[in-house]
Amino acid sequence: MTTEKITPAVQKALAEIHTKIAEIYEKNWQVPLKEQPTEVLIGTMESIIFEIKLRMGNEKTQALHELPVGAKIRDKNTKYYGAPVVWLVADHGYYGPTQSMILAERILAFKAFDAREPNNPDERRADWGNNEYQVSNIGLWLNSYKDDWFTPLHEYDQAPTAEHVYGNPYADEKGFLANFSEEFIQQINDSVQGKVFLLSAGEVGLSDDGKPLAIFTDDDSRKAYPTPECTQNDNEGDPNEADWWWLRTPHAGHSSSARSVNTSGVISHSTAYVGISGVRPALNLPSEIRVTAEPDENGIYDIVWGS
Structure with a gap:
């Protein structure tokens, strides 16, 4: 996906998520990933994934x-x-x-x-x-x-x-x-x-x-x-x-x-x-099912389930 195809809202969300990942890395850089407890890694990634889903879910849709x-x-x-x-x-x-x-x-x-x-x-x-x-x-x-x-x-x-x-x-x-x-x-x-x-x-x-x-x-x-x-x-x-x-x-x-x-x-x-x-x-x-607000480069709207 190229930058010009991402909406401003998504760009902002991705930038903030990138910052969060950087902070986590900076905090834990002295401890190799393989030495960190599995539950810590899973918890960290689940937190990031949840935030991505939450922010992406706020993208505008239409009926x-x-x-x-x-x-x-x-x-x-x-x-x-x-x-x-x-x-x-x-x-x-x-x-x-x-x-x-x-x-x-x-x-x-x-x-x-x-x-x-x-x-x-x-x-x-x-x-x-x-x-x-x-x-x-x-x-x-x-x-x-x-x-x-x-x-x-x-x-x-x-x-x-x-x-x-x-x-x-x-x-x-x-x-x-x-x-x-x-x-x-x-x-x-x-x-x-x-x-x-x-x-x-x-x-x-x-x-x-x-x-x-x-x-x-x-x-x-x-x-x-x-x-x-x-x-x-x-x-x-x-x-x-x-x-x-x-x-x-x-x-x-x-x-x-x-x-x-x-x-x-x-x-x-x-x-x-x-x-x-x-x-x-x-x-x-x-008729009320939600689809993306804008089509992709091929003119196709994606269905957004649960929106």
Whole structure:
């Protein structure tokens, strides 16, 4: 972190802490650190750490609802494929006056909507998967923090193994929420779609079924690009090129096909068991959650838990 990126308040706090450390060192310089009692060293460091936390906690913050639509936020301890997930403020008050919806800025993974269901009497679903979001593999995975996340949601349900999806099986991957910090999980508001969910065609402005989220104004606003980590781990896509991403809306009249947004930002559809369409999840947070007063050099605001 460079000096010009530190606020005056933090500069002052760090200067005072530096002085305190110097005083401690000056007082004890005649006694080598290795000869000092462990409890003394621990007590000294705990005192310094407490003071740092106390002073840093006084840094100004703002409420999530004060950020404009399209602003970027993150929790540094909530990651996917090892990188912190960056979210966009998609709308304020869409799911209720005290909630703000956030949407993954980029496609985080390429996964199937649902696996083939060989025993399903519906031949389409038997061969190509189920397009009902409430019983889909992707909806279940997004809302689980367990290592062994799959559990059948109906009698024909099938885990997304290599045998039953076309590309990027994820039956053996941890649930999506396993990558979240505990603070983040506790703050996510439940909805009828679960804590984490795919957007609908109406929410992205590609259907008359519901109003669009404020972030979606035209085709360009719907284009999404995979993260570099996603392309590296899933061997799909290019971070600099728009790609397809799933919606939770079924393709009417086709029991194995769900709606998606294509590379041009317009509505399309994909067969459920195909694992080369993108996952771009959304969720709702309390609008009063605090974020940093200013963004970092990349324009990202950090969530400040407990502020």
